[in-house]
Amino acid sequence: MHSLGWIAVILYAAAEALAIRSLFRPKGLGAAPALVAAGLVAQFADLELVGRSLGSVPYRTLGGSIELFAWMLGLAYLALVLRHRERAIGPFLIPFVLAFSVLGILLPSHAPSGPATRGSLFAFHVTLAILADAAFALSFVLSLLYLIQNRQIRRGRTGVLFSRLPALEVIGRMNRTSVTIGIVVLAVSVALGVAWARRVWSGFTDAKLVWALLTLFVYGVMLWMDRRGWEGSRVALLSIFGFILVLFSYTFVNLYLSQAHVFR
Amino acid sequence: MSDSHETYLLVLGWNFRGASGPVRDRVAFTAEEVREGLRRLLGRGLVSESVIVSTCHRSEIYGVAEGEGVGEELTRFISDWRGLEPDVLERAAFRRFGAEAARHLFRVAAGLDSMALGESEVLGQVRQALAIARETGSSRAVLHRLFESAVRAGKRVRTETEIGVHPLSIASIGVELANKVFGELSERTVLLLGAGETGTLFARHVLEAGVRHLKIANRTPEHAEHLAARVGAVAVPWDSVSLELPSADVVVGTTASPRPVVQRDDVEAAMRQRKGRPMFFLDLTLPPDIDPDVRGIYNVFAYDLDGLEEVAAENRRRRVKEVPRVEEILEEEIERFLAWFGNLSVIPTLTHLKRRFEEIRDRELERLAPAERERLRPLADSIVAKLLHEPLRRLKNEPDAARKLERLEAVRHLFDLDRD
Numbered sequence: 001m002h003s004l005g006w007i008a009v010i011l012y013a014a015a016e017a018l019a020i021r022s023l024f025r026p027k028g029l030g031a032a033p034a035l036v037a038a039g040l041v042a043q044f045a046d047l048e049l050v051g052r053s054l055g056s057v058p059y060r061t062l063g064g065s066i067e068l069f070a071w072m073l074g075l076a077y078l079a080l081v082l083r084h085r086e087r088a089i090g091p092f093l094i095p096f097v098l099a100f101s102v103l104g105i106l107l108p109s110h111a112p113s114g115p116a117t118r119g120s121l122f123a124f125h126v127t128l129a130i131l132a133d134a135a136f137a138l139s140f141v142l143s144l145l146y147l148i149q150n151r152q153i154r155r156g157r158t159g160v161l162f163s164r165l166p167a168l169e170v171i172g173r174m175n176r177t178s179v180t181i182g183i184v185v186l187a188v189s190v191a192l193g194v195a196w197a198r199r200v201w202s203g204f205t206d207a208k209l210v211w212a213l214l215t216l217f218v219y220g221v222m223l224w225m226d227r228r229g230w231e232g233s234r235v236a237l238l239s240i241f242g243f244i245l246v247l248f249s250y251t252f253v254n255l256y257l258s259q260a261h262v263f264r
Numbered sequence: 265m266s267d268s269h270e271t272y273l274l275v276l277g278w279n280f281r282g283a284s285g286p287v288r289d290r291v292a293f294t295a296e297e298v299r300e301g302l303r304r305l306l307g308r309g310l311v312s313e314s315v316i317v318s319t320c321h322r323s324e325i326y327g328v329a330e331g332e333g334v335g336e337e338l339t340r341f342i343s344d345w346r347g348l349e350p351d352v353l354e355r356a357a358f359r360r361f362g363a364e365a366a367r368h369l370f371r372v373a374a375g376l377d378s379m380a381l382g383e384s385e386v387l388g389q390v391r392q393a394l395a396i397a398r399e400t401g402s403s404r405a406v407l408h409r410l411f412e413s414a415v416r417a418g419k420r421v422r423t424e425t426e427i428g429v430h431p432l433s434i435a436s437i438g439v440e441l442a443n444k445v446f447g448e449l450s451e452r453t454v455l456l457l458g459a460g461e462t463g464t465l466f467a468r469h470v471l472e473a474g475v476r477h478l479k480i481a482n483r484t485p486e487h488a489e490h491l492a493a494r495v496g497a498v499a500v501p502w503d504s505v506s507l508e509l510p511s512a513d514v515v516v517g518t519t520a521s522p523r524p525v526v527q528r529d530d531v532e533a534a535m536r537q538r539k540g541r542p543m544f545f546l547d548l549t550l551p552p553d554i555d556p557d558v559r560g561i562y563n564v565f566a567y568d569l570d571g572l573e574e575v576a577a578e579n580r581r582r583r584v585k586e587v588p589r590v591e592e593i594l595e596e597e598i599e600r601f602l603a604w605f606g607n608l609s610v611i612p613t614l615t616h617l618k619r620r621f622e623e624i625r626d627r628e629l630e631r632l633a634p635a636e637r638e639r640l641r642p643l644a645d646s647i648v649a650k651l652l653h654e655p656l657r658r659l660k661n662e663p664d665a666a667r668k669l670e671r672l673e674a675v676r677h678l679f680d681l682d683r684d
């Protein structure tokens with residue numbers, strides 16, 4: 001099981017090595033994007049196989065959802081590289097793809113039973129939630145890069161990182177796009193989830209829902225303050241805080257606070 | 265076989281290392297003078313090929329000639345042409361022959377021989393020199409190959425090393441830092457304080473860097489207006505500098521004012537109006553034009569002369585660190601060139617050609633029965649010798665070096681002599 005998943009992991013690891021190496025070359029993207037693309041294909045096949053064996057979408061399980069999350073992050077990386085020819089992000093983003101892929105494969109995948117996890121409304125709800133989390137993870141990485149680049153510029157350190165990382169304005173813009181997508185997608189996911197919960201549970205309040213609303217609020221504040229004088233490192237810090245909330249929701253809230261509403 | 269017609273590469277030059285400014289000025293040629301010089305050189309028959317590289321820091325004459333004595337004749341030629349005492353020229357000049365001449369050009373093209381280590385302009389100038397020589401018909405097989413190889417090596421150095429990546433001048437460092445804040449400067453507004461010498465240089469620099477919105481303020485408004493008109497910028501009144509701040513993304517101080525022109529309060533007010541969008545300050549003078557305290561304001565980037573000079577020193581160190589890698593690349597390319605050039609000397613090619621013919625003869629004889637073979641061997645020997653005789657004679661006695669090299673190259677190609 002998961003042999004394709006492990007192949008993807010190996011490809012991601014190789015991509016990371018090449019991405020780091022290409023940082024020290026004056027020009028060229030190197031083969032990292034191609035390796036990530038190959039990894040994405042392998043991982044997609046893996047998810048497909050898992051889904052078949054479960055007789056449903058693979059992301060009903062915790063492992064599956066994390067693997068799908070990694071897959072979407074990998075896709076986001078590829079999009080950035082192809083659209084912005086942006087190679088400096090790879091070494092920072094690929095480790096996340098790698099780590100979540102491994103985690104997704106290692107975590108148990110008991111398929112939950114029951115009607116609550118079937119139907120297209122549910123499928124959209126979960127897929128969009130994972131997509132939103134991937135967007136927030138991307139924003140987290142971009143925010144780290146922002147802070148690093150900000151520091152290099154302020155100290156007049158014009159070395160490798162300085163020359164490879166994009167301009168602050170560019171990182172900020174990518175961050176804004178990423179968070180906007182995350183907010184919209186998460187909001188739709190929450191709305192679908194609430195509608196679905198009404199149908200299968202006849203209404204509920206749940207720690208995870210509260211947490212999702214809090215996450216939406218924090219990222220909303222971030223976008224708002226971005227235009228109200230906080231553009232820059234403060235907004236980057238807010239995004240990092242937002243992603244800590246996301247991780248917390250994925251781990252602590254998922255495992256301890258929420259009852260019916262969990263990945264197992 | 266005699267090698268009386270062996271070919272030599274040489275370069276005779278004057279650069280910032282050995283020649284004083286006045287001497288360099290006298291031997292600096294415009295493109296038109298380069299053409300004239302090339303025609304005269306070839307007309308006198310001193311060299312069979314020539315390329316002249318002339319920039320503000322160097323003038324170098326590359327030539328292909330027969331024998332090393334040509335160096336002195338070349339100096340005399342320049343002395344006649346430019347009206348300079350031969351011994352003055354001679355003392356300031358440097359000369360290199362053969363592989364050393366080739367190596368020199370490779371180093372020049374890679375920027376290793378430049379005053380600003382690793383600068384890239386010289387690569388274009390080398391390419392330009394070759395273009396002019398081709399137009400004039402003065403570069404042929406050897407120099408053509410030499411210059412193309414040097415240009416290729418220079419390009420490899422640009423892409424494979426960082427020798428030209430980190431800027432050395434204060435103005436370019438300032439622009440690079442601002443670029444890393446704003447991404448693109450073309451749509452940003454730059455406010456320049458001061459229209460003196462530093463201001464003028466900086467104005468030129470940012471406009472070359474793609475800035476389209478440049479405002480210039482100067483205590484004496486005529487100077488600002490004059491400079492603005494010359495470079496295509498907008499002059500703004502000195503009194504309204506603080507009013508201009510909110511719309512300025514980059515502010516550059518170049519005045520001789522004893523007290524800061526831009527105060528922290530002004531910047532704070534401007535940042536409020538800008539809703540926190542970043543501002544970038546460069547102070548290129550001492551005492552500072554910009555209150556050093558502005559650095560404490562959120563999203564304000566500010567650099568003074570000391571800070572920028574530190575970056576320049578660091579960048580210079582980075583370039584120096586790249587030199588060994590650059591030299592490795594150059595040696596690889598020089599070796600390739602020299603291998604080709606070495607093959608073009610007459611004796612190895614002729615020996616090679618003879619061996620190739622004999623191989624064919626032996627292979628064909630192998631196919632015969634032993635008795636038959638012995639009987640036909642003298643005939644085969646004689647055919648090979650007769651086939652080789654005329655080409656060998658002509659190649660050896662070709663007086664024109666460039667033509668000889670072209671022919672040697674053709675022979676090597678036609679008989680596939682570079683195969684092994």
